[in-house]
Amino acid sequence: MIFGLPIHPLVVHAAVILMPAAALAALVMSYLPSFSRRYGKLVLGVSILGLISLFAARWSGEKLQEIVGVEIERHQNWGNLTPFISIPLVALIYIRWRMDREGANIGSPAIRRSVSILLVLAALISLVYVALSGHSGAELVWGWVSKN
Template identity: 40%
Template sequence: MDVLGLPLHPLIVHAAVILVPLAALGALTIVVSARARARFGTLVAGVAVVAAASAFAAMLTGPLLADEIGVAGSTRIARHQQFGTWTPWPTLVLALAVPLHLWVRRPGGERGAAAVLVGGVIVVASLAALVLIVLTGHAGATAVWGS
């Protein structure tokens, strides 16, 4: 799959590599800071949704590129594909949990167990997304550029 002669997967990957860490770090920030939540909460929620979409798009376009360039099933690409299969899922959790957190923590809203639970989910999902995007990117770069 190409866009203007360029493979789609590397183009989408660049979006995921930027947006997933931004979403994760933004989500961590709004969990711990009411001021940041009030000022940037909606922005973080939007970035989380676009980050999840880009992570899933990267996961779906990767096998197409591997087939196109003849490396599908190779050991060079296997580790990258393994990490790439997991990366979108914590990002999806962020895309769902951040708006829920904003709703639970709205002025006059719940500040009890629900807020703590959703905040905990965001912390775990953010850390998982950060680790997985780094591992996936490193494995992909190693597969393309060598060890």
């Protein structure tokens, strides 16, 4: 709690902004080495902050559920998996950035292509999990609006 308010809504907003932003930037990194060279360090930083916020959202969601006592199984399932699903994305952003750095001569074309493919897959999977987790949480909070 912060000032008597649950922390979960605060960290959730960070998670649903930072992680998708990092995932979208990772898609660009996978195709444009010049983007990776110029912005890779920034994208890595955003992805790390996004991952931290995903774990914080998971932790704070568990604490909020204890207080509220509402059964949130679907949202909880997505929320429990999402931080772990996003770890490979952060790792692959780091690898891609290191491969594309100025003066770096790392990896054969096949390895670079494989890293790009894995980066795209990790970015898309992370986007889907963040979206499903966020949407299921939004339905819990705001679902009553659409029913009225």
